[in-house]
Structure formats: structure tokens, C-alpha cells
């Protein structure tokens with residue numbers, strides 16, 4: 190399904206993005222790997238080669254998604270190298286671990302810059318080329334926290350709710366032009382997301398979180414996501430803990446979810 194398809198993954202230097210890169214390499218895709226840390230991207234590219242991707246199928250393209258002009262320039266580089274983009278996975282992201290009452294306003298700005306504006310800017314750069322071709326697929330990694338508000342993550346939940354709204358609306362605008370839009374809704378996946386989260390003062394939280402360390406294996410999660418993308422699913426829930434049940438409960442009984450979440454960690 191993805192053989193020779195050009196797939197651009199942001200947040201490819203670790204966690205879910207890394208696992209997706211390796212899974213798509215195994216499928217024979219051409220991969221563009223983006224995040225800020227070049228050395229980590231090179232490590233992931235080596236894993237992709239080990240999974241069977243020839244060097245000519247791989248482009249390591251460092252990018253900070255908060256730099257909109259860099260996103261436009263990076264898009265041109267991808268088009269120069271591969272000619273087109275079949276699938277863009279807006280997966281870069283950063284979380285939060287702090288109560289609103291303690292949190293500096295600048296933390297909210299950073300979360301919205303990375304998790305919302307960064308995703309919109311890169312999509313703005315890539316979409317015109319897909320529209321010209323009359324086909325393409327754009328995915329966004331939101332979260333269960335994009336459907337349910339939980340403690341310690343006011344900014345993260347705001348950002349992840351925002352991208353669901355944005356990409357649902359975008360889908361309604363472009364689906365009839367041949368562009369698919371998929372929203373990925375991970376529950377707890379075993380990555381460094383908690384350590385990399387922002388603390389109240391904007392510093393790195395730097396502590397593991399038992400929900401995440403006990404979460405789904407990222408390679409297993411990547412296989413679920415790849416299968417969902419192959420089927421063109423509009424929403425791809427992925428996870429195996431009780432948080433996935435919360436997605437259904439939120440629809441069935443929002444009141445119950447509001448009571449449960451006030452007791453969550």
C-alpha cells in the first residue's frame with residue numbers, strides 16, 4: 190500500500206514518530222524525517238535502513254515546526270528531492286504537567302505554537318501541492334486529551350482539542366478535492382512525552398509518568414496507525430488502556446467523565 194509513497198513525518202526523532210518511520214520503512218515508503226534534533230533523526234534513519242529502506246528513500250530534514258518560514262522552505266526541499274508528497278503526518282508535539290494556577294502564561298503560548306500553529310503552518314505549506322495533484326493525505330496526531338479535559342494539562346488539552354476542530358473543518362473543505370484528512374487519537378503510549386513535557390515555569394518536566402510507562406508499545410501503536418491510514422480512516426484511536434473507554438464514555442455520559450477526571454492524577 191505505501192510502497193514508494195512519499196511520507197513526511199514530523200516528530201520523527203523519537204516515540205510515536207520514530208516507530209511510524211520504521212513501520213513505513215518496512216512498507217517500502219520514501220521517508221522524510223523531521224524534528225529539531227538532527228542526530229536523533231540520523232539514528233532513526235539508520236533504523237529505517239535496517240528495516241529495509243534504501244538510502245535514496247530517506248531524507249533527514251531538521252525542522253522546528255514553530256518556524257513557519259522554515260516549514261515552507263522545507264516543503265520546497267522535499268518537492269525538489271521527491272517531486273511530490275503523498276502523506277504528511279503532523280506528529281510533532283509537546284505536553285504539559287502543571288496546574289493552571291501555577292503555570293506561567295508563556296507555557297500556554299509555547300504549547301499553542303508547537304501543537305497548533307506549527308501543525309497549521311506546515312499543512313498550509315504542503316496542501317497547495319496536494320490540491321494541484323488532486324490527491325494527498327494529511328494526518329494530525331491529536332490525543333485522547335483532544336476529546337477529554339484532564340488535570341495538569343490545561344494547555345495541552347486546549348491544543349489537542351484545537352487541532353481536532355481545525356482538521357475536522359479542513360477535511361470538510363478538501364475531502365471532495367481528493368485530500369484525505371486523518372486524526373490520530375493516541376491514549377497512553379510508552380514514549381518520552383512526560384519527560385519532555387513543560388513544567389509550570391516552562392522547564393522540562395523530566396519525570397516519567399506511570400500511565401505512560403505502563404502504556405502501549407510504540408511499535409504496536411505504529412502498526413495500528415499505519416493500518417488506519419491505509420484504510421483512509423478519518424479518526425484513528427490507538428491505545429489499550431482504560432483511557433480508550435473514556436472516549437466512548439465522554440459521548441455516552443459527559444457528566445460521568447467530568448466526575449472521573451477531577452480525581453485523575
Ligand SMILES: NC(=O)c1ccc[n+]([C@@H]2O[C@H](COP(=O)([O-])OP(=O)(O)OC[C@H]3O[C@@H](n4cnc5c(N)ncnc54)[C@H](OP(=O)(O)O)[C@@H]3O)[C@@H](O)[C@H]2O)c1
Pocket residue numbers: 199200201202203204205206223224225226227229252253254255280281282283284303307330331332333334374375376377378379380381382385401404
Ligand atoms: N505518548 C503518548 O502517550 C501520547 C498520547 C497522545 C498523544 N501523543 C502525541 O504524539 C505525538 C508524538 O509524541 P511522543 O509520545 O512520540 O513523544 P516524544 O517522544 O516526546 O516525541 C515528540 C516529538 O516531537 C518533536 N518536537 C517537539 N517539539 C518540536 C518542534 N518545535 N519542532 C519539531 N519537532 C518537535 C520531538 O523532536 P525534537 O525534540 O527533536 O524536536 C519528538 O520527535 C505528540 O504530538 C504527542 O502530543 C502522545
